[in-house]
Amino acid sequence: MKYGYWSPLYGGWLRNIEDEYKQMPATFDYVKKVAQQAEQLGYDMTLIAELFLNDIKGIEEPALDAWSTAAAVAAVTEKLNILVAIRPGYYKPQTFGKMASNIDHISKGRLALNIVSAWWEEEARQYGGAFTAHDSRYARAEEFVNALEELFTKTPASFKGDYYEFENTYLLPKPLRNNHIPIFAGGESETGKQTISRICDSYVMHGGTIEEIEAKIKEMNGRRVELGKPDFETFGMAAYVICRDTEEEAQAELERITSMNPDSKAYAGYQDFTSKSQLNVKVSKEDYCVSNRGLRPNLVGTPEQIAKRILAYEEVGLNLLILQFSPQLEEMKIFAEKVKPLVEQLRNKKVEVK
Template identity: 35%
Template sequence: MIQPNQKITFAYWVPNVSGGLVVSNITQRTDWSYEYNVRLAQAAEKSGFDYALTQIRFTAGYGADNQHESVSFSHGLLAKTEKLKVIAAILPGPWKPALAAKQLATIDHLTEGRIAINVVSGWFRGEFDAIGEEWPEHDQRYVRSEEFIRCLKGVWTEDHFSFEGKYYQFKDYSLKPKPMQKPHIEIFQGGSSRAARDMASRVSDWYFTNGNTTEELKKQIDDIREKAKLNGHKVKIGVNAFIIARDTEEEAQAVLQEIVDKANIQAVNAFGNATREAGASTTEGEGNWAKSTFEDLVQYNDGFKTNLIGTPQQIAERIVALKSVGVDLVLSGFLHFIEEVEYFGQKVLPLIRELEVKQQQQLTIQAKSA
């Protein structure tokens, strides 16, 4: 599973919506404003983060009363940074592939190849109903997303592109200029259902999964990569994690407990009900959050489950363990973003790099003795 000499990479959730990354009334020194997010992006870039992921919301809900649009906000952050790659979340439905392809190709040129896309198939029907968008049943949303991705790839890599799908059609279309990135702009997606994993195994460059234990993540990763191999495709894996790094384990656990104790109970329960309704429509009858407890749902994407909560040494060891089962990227959330991103870069990341070197040395020794 471990890629020789390949370092695990890090992304952070951009707080471009209000409320932070936990559904809790705990005090947070995190803000959804552009000014705060520029400072955060610059701090993350200096602290060793490779990617930032913007969120897409069209309506208020679960504490996110205000939301900046993802693509324009991503471009705004790229304009104020030098190395960071920003992943813009896009919903098929509100966006059409022709617009997304053109929009992102232009940003790619303006930022010298630092834009990426996260194709979000959608799980919250109320949002789509509110803006008058079609809401296909669960597996059909992934059919639509797969067509969306195939169209993006075609438009970005071919001239005279034609496509005849259920949701999208192109006829002899040539996009000029094409993106700077080759073969195309990086494409991310999320989801834990069978339909989501199968789509990733066919068309996506990156697959985001919800937080989970190392053992459960290994099952998902092995499944996706076996399917991808059969399809002649390769996909990298990112896992969601809410990181609470403190000087002592007691301090870190106390922060977690305070987040849960001050949870917005009404909002968490509403979120849980919506996700269960969405999960019931999947082929397997359960979705991303089917096995999530109340505590898990306080962090949107099961970030507590990944257990990156403790001292810098504990967190570094757990991240290297994630790498050993095939995780390529950790998608990170924090309570107080700027301070904690900087702490992570200063205290945790150097330990991770040291452990990676030791891990690689052990693999080399094992290979020589085999």
């Protein structure tokens, strides 16, 4: 299992804890501290989400830009892999490809792209994004990836599609790893899964139960087989961690962060997300209180309880956890020092028994 974390661009992850930003400010100084500590603690990667508006704390609150932040994180770290969200409706492949390739060089080949079809209509209105029907957003995303491939592999590059067109375009320097930047994406609709199976290297998922994640992994690798493609390189899952010395302490923290507040500034944005996306599970209050269904994997409890659950996910094929914590610096250190070593110990015991 590899361990990543969500870069804290929004002043925290908890929609109902309004003063969370006091410990997790939406500043690059804080993002930098988290990235450098994560690297020291042995985390493998960070996911930098992209939203121009703050859907966690409300649109009136600060939200850091993803791509300038990614360049800065690349410059102040040495080993941390950097997975950054990209929403094609806001970019041209030529200008984006130039930016991404440059950041790939800054990071010395540590960049990966998380293709997001976009879901927030109000954000698109404010920031001039292309917001269309669900399936056409995936069609645009697929064409965007295909156009990037042309730019990354050919000099000069030409492309003509339904959404993008360019001719004799020079993009130099090329990405470092065989003229390719790894492509991740997540999606639950039939259209989304078809598109991802065709164009992506890895698949990322919202938090889910062990049974849900096992079924998704089997389905998505099955789709790859049908297309004559190899299995996905990585299956990643979002998860929020509450690690305490006792189960009672962990449950008390869970209760604190999931107390509903329908007057929260973030509630309107979340309603937009659930109405504009084709989700395959019913949204619960826990799914609202922590983004990306982070509580659904139930990484809540003592270090041993969490470690055992991580091993159960590993056994069904999950190989990347993308974690959220609050407050981030303190809690990610607890996880790295108490849970990660225990996962290794329990795994080794299983091997010995076998």
